[in-house]
Amino acid sequence: MTALDARPDTTAMLRFPGDFRWGTATAAYQIEGAAAEDGRTPSIWDTFSRTPGKVRNGDTGDIAADHYHRLGEDVALLRRLGVTDYRFSIAWPRVQPTGRGPAVQKGLDFYRRLTDELREAGIRPVATLYHWDLPQELEDAGGWPHRETAYRFADYAGLMAEALGDRVATWTTLNEPWCAAFLGYGNGVHAPGRTSALASLRAAHHFNLAHGLATRALRAALPGPVEVSLTLNLHALRPHTDAPEDVDAARRIDAVGNRIFLDPVFHGRLPEDLVRDTAAVTDWSFVADGDLETASAPIDSLGINYYSPTVVAAGTSESPSPWAGAEQHVRFVPVPGPRTAMDWPVDADGLHELLLRLRDDLPGTPLLVTENGAAYDDYADPSGEIKDPERVEYLHSHLAAVHRAIQDGADVRGYFLWSLLDNFEWAYGYSKRFGIVHVDFASQRRTPKSSARWYADAIAHNAVPAR
Secondary structure: OOOOOOOOOOOOEEEOOOOOEEEEEOOHHHHOOOOOOOOOOOEHHHHHHOOOOOOHHHOOOOOOOOOOOOHHHHHHHHHHHOOOEEEEEOOHHHHOOOOOOOOOHHHHHHHHHHHHHHHHOOOEEEEEEEOOOOEHHHHHOOOOOOOHHHHHHHHHHHHHHHHHOOOOOEEEEEEOHHHHHHHOOOOOOOOOOOOOHHHHHHHHHHHHHHHHHHHHHHHHHOOOOOEEEEEEOOOOEEEOOOOHHHHHHHHHHHHHHHHHHHHHHHHOOOOHHHHHHOOOOOOOOOOOOOHHHHHOOOOOEEEEEOOOOEEEEEOOOOOOOOOOOOOOOEEEEOOOOOEOOOOOEOOOHHHHHHHHHHHHHOOOOOEEEEEOOOOOOOOOOOOOOOOOHHHHHHHHHHHHHHHHHHHOOOOEEEEEEEOOEOOOOHHHOOOOOOOOEEEEOOOOEEEEOHHHHHHHHHHHHOEEEOO
16 A cells, blocks of 8 residues: 555456566656756757747746755655656756766766665666757757767766766666657757758767767676666557558658667667668768677667557658658558547557567567656646546556567566656647646646556556456
8 A cells, every 4th residue: 555545456457577667757857947056057958948939838947847956755756656666867967067077066966866765765766868958068069960979978878877876776878869869850849959861860870879889888887787778769650551652651660760779779780771761861971880889789678668659651741851761752640549638649559569579579688668658638626636537548558558568478577657747848848748746837736646546556566457
């Protein structure tokens, strides 16, 4: 029984393995605030969000959920939920403001306090080194399309391993490099807002290189065996029909959306069809000898972020497109059925399909669902309760899909709900709420929603109802 009123359930249950990891996830820029305190300098998201017209309502992450000042309160929420793991990200410009040189001790001290309090609460700290907040000074020097950024990232990884290596249980190098490369440099809807197909492909390669370099730096600096991971937002793809042109459209998106990271990281190679598809953009001469070997440094698990499937057909995409080499050949088809406040379709079968694909394509690789959740238009009723039955149904169906994938032989070790708190939702500002804990951004008051009580119950029973 938890303080969030986990209740016994006598219905049939879908039980997870005894060592299954139950967690929640957040990201630094989305919750921390304190954007100019204790030596922190601007990241590309600070600059982007302060640029008129880039973020809804002109919102910024300057205050966000004020987690920097409410760390203890938020760890208490995690304790009440009963999670075994907490996935957070480290703000690069908070600990190494220019992306070069020594670390700032006040920045390190914040993450030392966080990890110490998590461990005291019996919660495994899962640290992500990069969740999109590149120091602005490195962007000014060329950003991720510039090769040197990968080496600066490896140095930063080594600094963090030395500072927190005795506290962090799992190190994730990158979160969703596809979004950072293709939404940040391809169609410009994310920071830093560039629109160049070539820049997006260069950035994608340098993310792979940075991941490999950072993996080596972590292993060199860490005091003992520790889990090193990578989180990808792989696209659960379906061709609209069995027609050859629709199947080829799915292949193109798989190349530039999935295999552009999977093949270098797990096989030390570039997808040959990706090179052909993008020949009009680049000859890939920016890939130096040894890069792909470096990118394929062994890791201990793969994190998967999943929200909805992607259905494609032959056609053309809007411009500017993030789909370098595919934009003149592919259109995206709406998925029928219920939708979230993000207008994303609710389809848990896509998660099951993706996990089984990875079971087959990457045998022997432990998998973690590192993000999964939904935004809905939550509000307090007259009694002050925040009931979100749609989110509960979303979580239930997706956890049932994870359970089914485990039964089908996928080596899924854990599930991290996105997100603990309502937060700054990137280009949507504060207009979208993903949290299982409501945040009143004016007062910073935290109120667990009914989904928080449901999730605490699932954790307490290591199971969800079978229905």
